[in-house]
Amino acid sequence: MRDQRLWTWHVGAGIVILVFLGLHMAIMHVDTLLGVFNAPRTEAIDWENVVHRAQSAFFVVTYVVLLGTALFHGLYGLRNIVFELNPTSGLKKAVNVVLLIGGIGLFGLGAWAAIASRAL
Amino acid sequence: MAATNTPSEVVFRVRRFDPVADASPHWDEYRLPYTTGMTVLDGLKRLKETAAPTLAWRSSCRMGVCGSCGMFINGRPRLACNTQITELGTNLVTVAPLPNFNIIRDLVPDLFPMFDAHQALKPYLIRDDTAEQYEPTDEFWQSMHQLEEYLQFSYCIKCGCCMAACPTYATDPTYSGPMPLGQAHRYNTDTRDGGFQARKEVLAGEQGPWRCHYAGECSRVCPKGVDPAKAIQLMKRELVLDYLRLRKESCPAKVAGKPAASTRREGIPDAPPPTVQRAGV
Numbered sequence: 086m087r088d089q090r091l092w093t094w095h096v097g098a099g100i101v102i103l104v105f106l107g108l109h110m111a112i113m114h115v116d117t118l119l120g121v122f123n124a125p126r127t128e129a130i131d132w133e134n135v136v137h138r139a140q141s142a143f144f145v146v147t148y149v150v151l152l153g154t155a156l157f158h159g160l161y162g163l164r165n166i167v168f169e170l171n172p173t174s175g176l177k178k179a180v181n182v183v184l185l186i187g188g189i190g191l192f193g194l195g196a197w198a199a200i201a202s203r204a205l
Numbered sequence: 206m207a208a209t210n211t212p213s214e215v216v217f218r219v220r221r222f223d224p225v226a227d228a229s230p231h232w233d234e235y236r237l238p239y240t241t242g243m244t245v246l247d248g249l250k251r252l253k254e255t256a257a258p259t260l261a262w263r264s265s266c267r268m269g270v271c272g273s274c275g276m277f278i279n280g281r282p283r284l285a286c287n288t289q290i291t292e293l294g295t296n297l298v299t300v301a302p303l304p305n306f307n308i309i310r311d312l313v314p315d316l317f318p319m320f321d322a323h324q325a326l327k328p329y330l331i332r333d334d335t336a337e338q339y340e341p342t343d344e345f346w347q348s349m350h351q352l353e354e355y356l357q358f359s360y361c362i363k364c365g366c367c368m369a370a371c372p373t374y375a376t377d378p379t380y381s382g383p384m385p386l387g388q389a390h391r392y393n394t395d396t397r398d399g400g401f402q403a404r405k406e407v408l409a410g411e412q413g414p415w416r417c418h419y420a421g422e423c424s425r426v427c428p429k430g431v432d433p434a435k436a437i438q439l440m441k442r443e444l445v446l447d448y449l450r451l452r453k454e455s456c457p458a459k460v461a462g463k464p465a466a467s468t469r470r471e472g473i474p475d476a477p478p479p480t481v482q483r484a485g486v
Binding site for chain 1: 377408418447
């Protein structure tokens with residue numbers, strides 16, 4: 086049952102990533118033409134634009150959601166690759182624990198960075 | 206398109222293994238005169254009659270129906286009875302037992318793990334009305350459209366070629382594999398069946414379809430044209446929908462009602478008289 090749940094989340098995370106990655110591409114590469122998210126006639130990576138996005142609650146939520154879904158999607162994929170090597174059940178448990186702790190740690194660090202950058 | 210050149214002689218390179226006498230498998234080479242229409246199975250039988258009387262393999266029907274003679278022929282899992290020598294495009298025929306299985310002897314693979322996985326997925330109709338199932342009063346109703354949903358998967362002959370071609374099964378023997386998963390999907394899709402939740406005990410776990418990353422080799426090698434890779438992807442979808450509680454539970458089909466008394470339509474001509482007179486008539 087656990088694999089059914091994990092796979093469903095994996096697919097769901099993929100869909101979320103698709104949407105948010107689309108948003109990222111629009112902001113970073115298309116917005117120079119659109120001028121919706123960034124100040125007109127400026128680059129997306131200009132410091133004032135970076136600060137502007139970091140201070141926006143919408144973007145902070147976006148960053149945290151994208152980080153969470155991408156981490157889950159990627160680490161679940163890595164787990165599948167490792168499991169294909171047919172490890173012992175003890176090693177499987179160890180892989181699960183390492184990926185879970187690593188994932189939570191990376192998510193915590195990234196989420197803290199996204200939230201803390203509001204103070205810029 | 207199959208090669209049309211016909212060799213005068215065929216060289217059989219056969220992987221031999223006798224668990225009593227051999228420490229590991231080895232290759233033996235035999236030469237046979239080619240005869241028109243010769244299949245790999247014909248060649249093996251000729252070898253057994255002449256040069257290799259102890260050669261062992263499984264075969265039965267000789268017409269691609271029983272699924273016994275799955276072998277690794279010229280680098281691809283195939284049915285020996287269904288493979289013409291000319292089809293291979295060379296007069297060198299390399300024959301080995303199906304990969305991904307232990308070898309019992311010569312060309313005989315140990316298919317028990319496959320059939321154990323098959324059995325664990327309950328490949329039969331599961332219904333609440335067991336009395337009706339075992340002592341039916343009539344047929345279970347099913348439309349042609351509903352039949353089409355699973356028909357191609359029911360052509361599987363359990364030869365094991367898909368299991369031998371599966372890259373996931375090659376490294377992970379705990380994975381159920383394309384044949385058992387394809388057959389589980391065949392029954393899950395059958396409207397006469399109500400056993401999805403019973404099969405889910407295995408399907409939703411680690412042995413289920415999650416290990417498949419859609420290499421598609423199983424479908425490419427299937428001698429019956431079944432598409433187990435498709436079945437596995439469809440099963441993933443069903444299981445995701447089930448987790449999200451969006452899966453439509455199709456109750457097992459009801460027993461078909463007795464047809465009303467039939468009357469002959471007008472305008473239908475009588476059948477022509479028989480052209481052959483039966484004896485004693």
